[in-house]
Amino acid sequence: MLIEELRHRAIACSLLPPTTLRRVVERLGFVQADPIQAPARAQDLILRPRVKGYRVGDLERHYTRLGLEEDFLYAYGFMPRATWRLLHPRDLGKLTAREQRVLDFALGAERVHPRDLDEVFGRKRVTNDWGGMSQETTRILEKLHHRGALRICARDNGIRIYTAAAAHEPLEPAERVRGIALLIASILAPVTERMLRAAISYTCRWMAGREAPRSTIAALVRSGELESETVDGVRFYWPAGARVGEPNGGVRFLAPFDPLVWDRRRFTHFWGWTYRFEAYTPVAKRKLGYYALPMLWRDQMIGWVNAGRDGSVEAGFQGARPRDAAFQREFDDEVSRLRDFLRLSAP
Numbered sequence: 001m002l003i004e005e006l007r008h009r010a011i012a013c014s015l016l017p018p019t020t021l022r023r024v025v026e027r028l029g030f031v032q033a034d035p036i037q038a039p040a041r042a043q044d045l046i047l048r049p050r051v052k053g054y055r056v057g058d059l060e061r062h063y064t065r066l067g068l069e070e071d072f073l074y075a076y077g078f079m080p081r082a083t084w085r086l087l088h089p090r091d092l093g094k095l096t097a098r099e100q101r102v103l104d105f106a107l108g109a110e111r112v113h114p115r116d117l118d119e120v121f122g123r124k125r126v127t128n129d130w131g132g133m134s135q136e137t138t139r140i141l142e143k144l145h146h147r148g149a150l151r152i153c154a155r156d157n158g159i160r161i162y163t164a165a166a167a168h169e170p171l172e173p174a175e176r177v178r179g180i181a182l183l184i185a186s187i188l189a190p191v192t193e194r195m196l197r198a199a200i201s202y203t204c205r206w207m208a209g210r211e212a213p214r215s216t217i218a219a220l221v222r223s224g225e226l227e228s229e230t231v232d233g234v235r236f237y238w239p240a241g242a243r244v245g246e247p248n249g250g251v252r253f254l255a256p257f258d259p260l261v262w263d264r265r266r267f268t269h270f271w272g273w274t275y276r277f278e279a280y281t282p283v284a285k286r287k288l289g290y291y292a293l294p295m296l297w298r299d300q301m302i303g304w305v306n307a308g309r310d311g312s313v314e315a316g317f318q319g320a321r322p323r324d325a326a327f328q329r330e331f332d333d334e335v336s337r338l339r340d341f342l343r344l345s346a347p
Contacts, residue, residue: 001229001231002231003231003232003269003270004299006190006229006231006236006270007270007271007299008299009189009190009238009242010189010190010260010266010270011260011296011299013186013189013190013238013242014189014258014259014260015049015050015252015260016050018049018050018051018052018054019050019051019052020051020052021047021051021054021058021059021062021066022066024047024050024051025066025068025078025079025080026080026082028050028187028259029079029080029082029083029183029186029187030073030077030078030079030083030183030187031043031046031047031059031077031078031079032046032075032076032077032257032262033070033076033077033078034256034257035158036279036291037309038279038290038291038307038309039307039308039309039311039338039342040056040309040341040342041158042255042256042257043059043077043078044056044057044058044059044341045253045254045255045258045293046255046257046258046259047059048337048338048341049252049254054341055340055341055343056341056342056343059078060155060158063154063155064153064154067080067081068080069081069083069084069151069152070145070151070152070160071083071084071087071145071146072087072146072203073087073180073183073184073199073203074184074199074202074203075257083183085168085170085171086171086176086179086180086183087148087176087180087203088148088168088170089148089170090146090147090148090206090207091206091207091208092143092146092147092206095144098121098140099140099143099144101121102117102121102137102140102141102144103144103149103150105117105120105121106141106144106150106162106163106164107164109163110163111153111154111161111162111163112141112150112161112162112163113156113159113161114135114137114138114141114159114160117137117138117141118135118137121136121137122137123135124136124137126139141160141162144162145160145162148165149164149165150162150163150164150165151163151164151165151166173207173208173209173210173211174209174211174216176204176207176210177200177204177207177210177211177213177216178216178219178220178225180200180203180204181196181200181213181216181217181220181226182220182225182226182239184196184199184200184203185220185226185237185238185239186238186239186242187259188259188262188263189237189238189239189242190229190236190237190238191236191237191238191263191266192234192235192236192237192263192265192266193217193228193234193235193236193237194265195263195265195266196213196217196237197213197214197217200213200216200217201213217237221237224240225239225240226238226239226240227239227240232269234269249298250297250298250330250333250334251295251296251297251327251330251331251333251334252295252296252334253293253294253295253296253305253307253313253334253338254293254294254295254296255293256277256291256292256293256294257277258294260296261275261294261301264276267294267301270301271300271301271318273301273318275288275292275294275301275304276288276292277291277292278290278291278292279291288304288306288316289304289306289314289316290306291306292304292305292306292316293305293306293307295315297322297327297330301318302317302318302319302322303315303316303317303318303319303321304316307338309342310344311335311338311339311342311344313335313338315331
């Protein structure tokens with residue numbers, strides 16, 4: 001197998017023909033979330049090329065109807081309940097007295113907005129994981145959600161609304177790890193062995209009685225559930241029988257966290273240049289832009305665009321800009337689709 005075939009498989013497996021929002025979330029099994037809006041949140045940008053007629057904010061508008069869960073897989077995001085069941089229970093130790101009080105309060109309420117805790121618990125602030133300051137009670141809600149005691153039942157302008165998590169019969173640890181491995185291999189297919197092992201380890205680190213990633217992957221290959229191939233000295237995996245159609249034939253602007261570009265090492269291997277997410281890079285050191293969206297043209301990542309919430313698009317290219325009329329037509333069509341997604345009228 002050649003690297004071109006793996007690249008073809010990656011595009012065809014990830015960018016299947018658009019369908020409904022529910023089907024896409026179930027098919028993907030996980031959609032990464034990120035709060036930056038440039039021009040929209042990551043979850044909306046990931047869903048845009050995969051959901052028919054998707055508009056910015058549709059995920060949040062249909063959140064309750066879809067019955068989604070939020071949690072950490074290899075990153076934080078949205079998922080169907082089948083994925084959530086693979087992640088819990090987690091062994092996170094005992095709660096502090098204050099955490100137990102917050103949990104008791106939440107369990108006694110139908111729904112909890114973080115501000116509902118202010119009157120009872122005060123507005124003490126603590127340092128968060130990014131070095132900034134957050135409300136202490138909000139951080140406790142996040143921890144209770146992470147350990148599976150609470151779930152997120154709705155979103156209010158991006159703010160998480162919590163409720164008690166429903167009890168479920170846990171799967172055996174080995175079954176959970178195998179399910180997680182297959183899910184990650186499906187989302188990031190073809191996924192490198194290095195990335196697959198790292199993602200499994202990260203996802204399962206709080207799981208009691210878990211198997212080692214290497215053993216799990218080997219067992220899935222022996223059972224025929226995973227296929228693999230070594231290309232250019234790198235081992236790749238994907239689920240057996242994974243559907244592969246024809247790759248996208250036009251131009252697509254992808255999210256920085258899109259499954260197709262998520263593994264930066266694989267990106268460089270497939271397309272020969274380095275894509276960087278530079279939102280947290282000092283302005284003077286940026287090469288692509290604050291929130292550059294990788295640009296796919298047929299089966300090549302030829303550059304990136306920086307898109308404004310007003311529908312403006314500034315393109316950059318890795319090499320020369322394609323000169324043929326077909327590219328310009330497809331590029332203009334993608335700009336039009338982006339504006340429609342942002343609910344902007346034509347200029």
